[in-house]
Amino acid sequence: MASAPAAVPVRPLERRMPPVTEIGAASMVAIAAGVIYMASYLPKRAPLGVAIALLAVAAGLQVVNWVLLSRIRPFAWNRFFQVAGWTLLAYAVIAGMIEYAFLFDHTRGAQLALLTAMLALFMLNVPVLVAFTVARYQAVDQ
Amino acid sequence: MTAAAEAGTAGRVEGERPRFQVIPVRGLPFVALALIGVVVAIARDERWGLVFCHVVGGGLWTAIDLFVGFVVGPIVGRLSIPARVEFSIRFMPKMALIIPTVVTMTLAAGFQLARQDGFLDTSHPNHAWVVASMCVVGVMAVIALAYLEPANIAVLFELRKPEPDGEVIARLMRRFMYTAGITGAMQIATLIIMTRLVS
Numbered sequence: 001m002a003s004a005p006a007a008v009p010v011r012p013l014e015r016r017m018p019p020v021t022e023i024g025a026a027s028m029v030a031i032a033a034g035v036i037y038m039a040s041y042l043p044k045r046a047p048l049g050v051a052i053a054l055l056a057v058a059a060g061l062q063v064v065n066w067v068l069l070s071r072i073r074p075f076a077w078n079r080f081f082q083v084a085g086w087t088l089l090a091y092a093v094i095a096g097m098i099e100y101a102f103l104f105d106h107t108r109g110a111q112l113a114l115l116t117a118m119l120a121l122f123m124l125n126v127p128v129l130v131a132f133t134v135a136r137y138q139a140v141d142q
Numbered sequence: 143m144t145a146a147a148e149a150g151t152a153g154r155v156e157g158e159r160p161r162f163q164v165i166p167v168r169g170l171p172f173v174a175l176a177l178i179g180v181v182v183a184i185a186r187d188e189r190w191g192l193v194f195c196h197v198v199g200g201g202l203w204t205a206i207d208l209f210v211g212f213v214v215g216p217i218v219g220r221l222s223i224p225a226r227v228e229f230s231i232r233f234m235p236k237m238a239l240i241i242p243t244v245v246t247m248t249l250a251a252g253f254q255l256a257r258q259d260g261f262l263d264t265s266h267p268n269h270a271w272v273v274a275s276m277c278v279v280g281v282m283a284v285i286a287l288a289y290l291e292p293a294n295i296a297v298l299f300e301l302r303k304p305e306p307d308g309e310v311i312a313r314l315m316r317r318f319m320y321t322a323g324i325t326g327a328m329q330i331a332t333l334i335i336m337t338r339l340v341s
Contacts, residue, residue, distance in 0.1 A: 025289070028284045029280075032280035039276065040269075041264065083295065086165075097250055098250070101184060130291060132292070137296055
């Protein structure tokens, strides 16, 4: 019976990776545009159509990113989740402070819901970008 | 000579490297103190506290970005790989703490000041300047969060390996320095907008 081939470590720089950073950056552009658009109207209410469209674009891009990430084989998932977890904690604090400022300024209703959703996407996006950049340079067995 | 060639054909960084933390835990109490200060300033809605957080945070953020982008960056780019590694081990962990803290201080306090001064009101003559500053910050945030900060953290993880890959470090450092230069240039726009707002 033939034995299984030995695992060969792959040099990270020689691997092709999906454009996770670029898609994450595009999602960040949509989030930033949405937050600026709505914040520029505060304390008045901004028309919501544009903001909802930007939110949908940002969310869609992040879903694409997660799908692309989940298909990378092999990948340093342990390192990815370690870095993503700590980054998520740090950005939860930052997003929490921004949310606090919105609440302090009496932002309410649909406007608050949209801004909160954008903040949540921001909070989830940054850990993916940081963790992907770290994990892609970790050696893995092919 | 390229950085990769300097690092050798195998791309390995040789020599002893000091142990270090990716995020210096001893600095976290100072970060917490700064963030609590911002929350207190917002909660009390006190003018001096908000101005303090905005001016101190903004001054540091702008100065550090300009200094790193236009002074430190080009110098580091000309150093040998071992010297770059030595510098990065001491420099990058501090940046990973300082920059997010001063950015949060500046933006949170600045938004409240804009609200207090009525700049957020669409009919205010300075409203367009505030929106312009938000756009500049938005561009800087995308560059910093998608490219600069991940490169900063990734280079630190690479340096913690028993045999770091010099080519990976060179590539990540190049990305860090270019993006620091771009955000540094954008800070000039911030300086113009902010001085225009208070004139």
